[in-house]
Amino acid sequence: MSLFISDRFCPQNHRCPIIRVCPQQAIIQDGYGLPVIDKTKCTECGKCIKYCPMRAVKEV
Numbered sequence: 228m229s230l231f232i233s234d235r236f237c238p239q240n241h242r243c244p245i246i247r248v249c250p251q252q253a254i255i256q257d258g259y260g261l262p263v264i265d266k267t268k269c270t271e272c273g274k275c276i277k278y279c280p281m282r283a284v285k286e287v
């Protein structure tokens with residue numbers, strides 16, 4: 228499994244609330260842009276899937 232944040236679901240108009248939820252600091256966001264999950268840090272714990280209000284975190 229690998230996780231990514233979908234630009235189809237993320238409105239990209241606010242600071243991503245799941246950045247502070249991630250225990251690995253694996254979610255990177257430039258301004259209000261589409262957040263990216265750093266695969267080298269992500270342990271696939273699934274917290275971001277649960278906490279994203281837009282359900283924008285998807286599995287590949």
Ligand code: SF4
Pocket residue numbers: 230248249250251252253254264268269270271272273274275276
């Ligand atoms: S699955 Fe867990 S470690 Fe990976 S980005 Fe989401 S919250 Fe962070």
